[in-house]
Amino acid sequence: DQQVKQNSPSLSVQEGRISILNCDYTNSMFDYFLWYKKYPAEGPTFLISISSIKDKNEDGRFTVFLNKSAKHLSLHIVPSQPGDSAVYFCAASAYYTGTASKLTFGTGTRLQVTL
Amino acid sequence: EPEVTQTPSHQVTQMGQEVILHCVPISNHLYFYWYRQILGQKVEFLVSFYNNEISEKSEIFDDQFSVERPDGSNFTLKIRSTKLEDSAMYFCASSPGIPGEQYFGPGTRLTVT
Numbered sequence: 457d458q459q460v461k462q463n464s465p466s467l468s469v470q471e472g473r474i475s476i477l478n479c480d481y482t483n484s485m486f487d488y489f490l491w492y493k494k495y496p497a498e499g500p501t502f503l504i505s506i507s508s509i510k511d512k513n514e515d516g517r518f519t520v521f522l523n524k525s526a527k528h529l530s531l532h533i534v535p536s537q538p539g540d541s542a543v544y545f546c547a548a549s550a551y552y553t554g555t556a557s558k559l560t561f562g563t564g565t566r567l568q569v570t571l
Numbered sequence: 572e573p574e575v576t577q578t579p580s581h582q583v584t585q586m587g588q589e590v591i592l593h594c595v596p597i598s599n600h601l602y603f604y605w606y607r608q609i610l611g612q613k614v615e616f617l618v619s620f621y622n623n624e625i626s627e628k629s630e631i632f633d634d635q636f637s638v639e640r641p642d643g644s645n646f647t648l649k650i651r652s653t654k655l656e657d658s659a660m661y662f663c664a665s666s667p668g669i670p671g672e673q674y675f676g677p678g679t680r681l682t683v684t
Contacts, residue, residue: 488671499575499662499675500614507670545614551670556602556619556626559673563613 459483460548462562469569475533477565479546482527486548490559491520491531494543503544504531536569543567573597575676577663583682587652592679594646594663602666603646604673605638607631607659614662620646653683 461480469475477491487508492500506513506520506529513520519532533540546562576595584590596603605617618638619626625638637649646665650657660680664673 490671492675497678497680499577499664499677502672502674505671547614547671549671556604556621556666557670558604558616558619558627558629559606559614559671560616561614 459486460546460560460562462546462565464565465563466566466568469536469567471538471569471571472535475531475536475540475567475569477531477533477544477546477567479529479531479562480527481529481548483548483550483560484527485550486560488549488551488557489520489522489529490547490549491518492545492547492561493540494545494564500545533567536567538569538571541567541569575663575665575674577661577676577679579679580677581680581682583684584653586655586683590650590653590681592648592650592661592663592681594648594676595644596646596663596665597667597674598644600665600667600674602626602668602673603638603640604664604666605648606662606664606675608662608678609656609659617648617661650681653681655683657681658683 490505491503494500522529543564547559549557578593603620608614618628660678663676666673
């Protein structure tokens with residue numbers, strides 16, 4: 457059951473450059489998409505989300521792009537910093553009012569930002 | 572900044588024993604969740620809880636699992652008879668109801684021997 461897929465297990469980027477992390481999904485019922493950052497031995501930390509009615513959402517150095525027709529989203533980090541080195545998880549949710557909608561996670565991409 | 576807390580950080584138990592994992596969600600959040608991550612695998616949904624009852628549960632969440640919100644602040648996950656394959660990081664999360672946004676605790680590492 458791979459409803460959310462992150463095909464790149466790892467990515468290495470130089471400090472100051474752009475990091476682009478990709479995610480694909482198969483379930484058309486998903487209408488909210490999120491990115492989480494995770495350090496070892498810690499819980500996932502919410503970074504940014506996007507609703508399916510939008511195609512872009514920006515928050516500081518982080519921008520998420522959504523291409524609904526391709527069922528694809530990406531996270532751009534500009535400029536990348538060494539502190540961004542972590543595992544990034546894409547997650548998706550099908551939201552129903554008044555219910556506790558679960559998150560379906562991808563397998564994660566380990567980002568390494570080098571000096 | 573408010574955060575989700577979980578205790579203990581690490582629990583070691585023998586196969587067949589009962590364990591209770593504890594979580595204190597962010598106050599005024601309405602939706603509560605348990606997820607787990609087996610080493611090297613992705614984070615998997617276990618159960619969600621809203622309005623004092625289970626909202627949804629995954630196929631992993633069988634009769635050996637139960638959740639409770641015994642008072643206004645705690646949210647617990649009980650595993651009645653642990654198996655070796657229950658060894659994982661267990662994450663609690665809570666949400667204020669903003670679609671999709673869930674805030675995770677630091678996790679409890681459960682080791683079943």
